[in-house]
Amino acid sequence: MQLLAAGAATALAATIGVTALAVSGAQAATGGATGFATQNGGTTGGAGGATVKATTGTQIHAALCSRASASTPITIQVEGTINHANTAKVSGSSCSTAAGVIELKQISNVTIVGVGSGAVFDQLGIHIRESSNVIIQNVTVKNVKKSGSPTSNGGDAIGMESDVHNVWVDHATLEASGGESEGFDGLFDMKANTKYVTLSYSILRNSGRGGLVGSSDSDLQNGPVTFHHNLYQNIDSRTPLLRGATAHIYDNYYLNLNESGINARAGGKAKVENNYFKSSKDVLGTFYTDLPGTWQVAGNIFDSVTWSPKGTDTNPAGPNPTSTTTVSIPYSYTLDAASCVPSVVAQTAGAGTGLKVSDGSCTPTTPTPTPTSTTPNPTPTTATPTPTPTATTPTGTNLSLGAGADGSSKASGTSYGNVIDGSLTSYWSPNGSTGQISVKWSSATSVSKINVREASGAVGAITSWRVLNGDTGAVLASGSGAGVISFSATSLKKVTLDITGSSGTPRVAELETYAK
Incomplete structure (x- = not known):
């Protein structure tokens, strides 16, 4: 991001x-988000x-x-x-x-x-x-x-x-x-x-x-x-x-x-x-x-x-x-x-109700924090830290091998499955400079690192991204550049790399995932 x-x-x-x-x-x-808005990357x-x-x-x-x-x-x-x-x-x-x-x-x-x-x-x-x-x-x-x-x-x-x-x-x-x-x-x-x-x-x-x-x-x-x-x-x-x-x-x-x-x-x-x-x-x-x-x-x-x-x-x-x-x-x-x-x-229901929701108990509750017209601050901050990807390959088993893959779009001649095939000669590209690619499993899997490996000769280097919990849409990490991205260990069935900016059309050869 x-x-x-x-x-x-x-x-x-x-x-x-x-x-x-x-x-x-x-x-x-x-x-x-709730309902079907939580799907397709969240x-x-x-x-x-x-x-x-x-x-x-x-x-x-x-x-x-x-x-x-x-x-x-x-x-x-x-x-x-x-x-x-x-x-x-x-x-x-x-x-x-x-x-x-x-x-x-x-x-x-x-x-x-x-x-x-x-x-x-x-x-x-x-x-x-x-x-x-x-x-x-x-x-x-x-x-x-x-x-x-x-x-x-x-x-x-x-x-x-x-x-x-x-x-x-x-x-x-x-x-x-x-x-x-x-x-x-x-x-x-x-x-x-x-x-x-x-x-x-x-x-x-x-x-x-x-x-x-x-x-x-x-x-x-x-x-x-x-x-x-x-x-x-x-x-x-x-x-x-x-x-x-x-x-x-x-x-x-x-x-x-x-x-x-x-x-x-x-x-x-x-x-x-x-x-x-x-x-x-x-x-x-x-x-x-x-x-x-x-x-x-x-x-x-x-x-x-x-x-x-x-x-x-x-x-x-x-x-x-x-x-x-x-x-x-x-x-x-x-x-x-x-x-x-x-x-x-x-x-x-409706605007101005304090964003109250129900958890199935028939008793509405107010989540925190609620939106307010906060006092202006001359030096605003951002909520999500920006980790810097590293070139060091994680140790352990690449959980992507044997998993499934999907995404938001794919350019002609590329495939979602190319990011989980263990080969650096095949790759996935979105239709354009941004898009999402996901690795998914049939049961909950603990993931704390992903390794974004761009294809050799890629003409569209990734400039900004988010890592999303594909089950809930929550942002796990955000930053720029390819490489190893670490975040708190999360149990999920789907992890998504959301490419929000690039210098052209990115080419992701492998989206490796690791437990630690």
């Missing part, structure tokens, strides 16, 4: 007109990078554009109201922004978190496009329109499209003031190859459309996605709409769904557990199409729910929902009993 030293962070803040803080990125985004946002404060949309764009690269980690703490009047386009080599929308385009390793008296994006949507490893936390986004005035983000409060992966939206409040006829669209939309997303402890309300996964019945390369501990209130439909996608939906509170709820269609699959549905209609099934989806149900409560009769384009799961598929969940999670979901969600 490319970290900003104290002087550099201060200079960055001065350049973009925001306040540098002594709070680390990891502290700003309290806790850690979601850590701007952890370990510089932290700055912004009070306008222009300052948010400027923070993105003033980074050393489009993947340099950064946490942006937002306070106040962000609107069209204070959100202008900013240009730079590490960003691609637009006026009238918070544009997270072709970037990675970013956290946006509301602090202090709160962050409100008023009639201004957040657009995530061709980006990865993004956290949005403790913000309110309201009244975003696609027609009328002003318009923003196609009418979506938060919209993701075009090769987006690993996004965690947490403790957010997303709301509209009507449906499509009033100019609004979806509150939380994912399309065009958007993968590994989690929406947790959030409120979605007063909208015609809650959100979708897949923009049409031919847009089927999205998901998986997790929805947990959210409140859906006064929504007409799409809570969510799943087109060909897999979703894990648990411990949510659905109140006053007016037309339909969870709509699995065109091969979409939903695991629906321990949710509480109240005063609603057709809360689960396949609707408005003859292309069916499937669901697995357990532990849900249906309180004053009405069901339509089956028809050619209507297939409600009720009145006595039973499972029609089985959905495998690859991560660990703890369920609250459905009976206490209304109470738990009331105390935890």
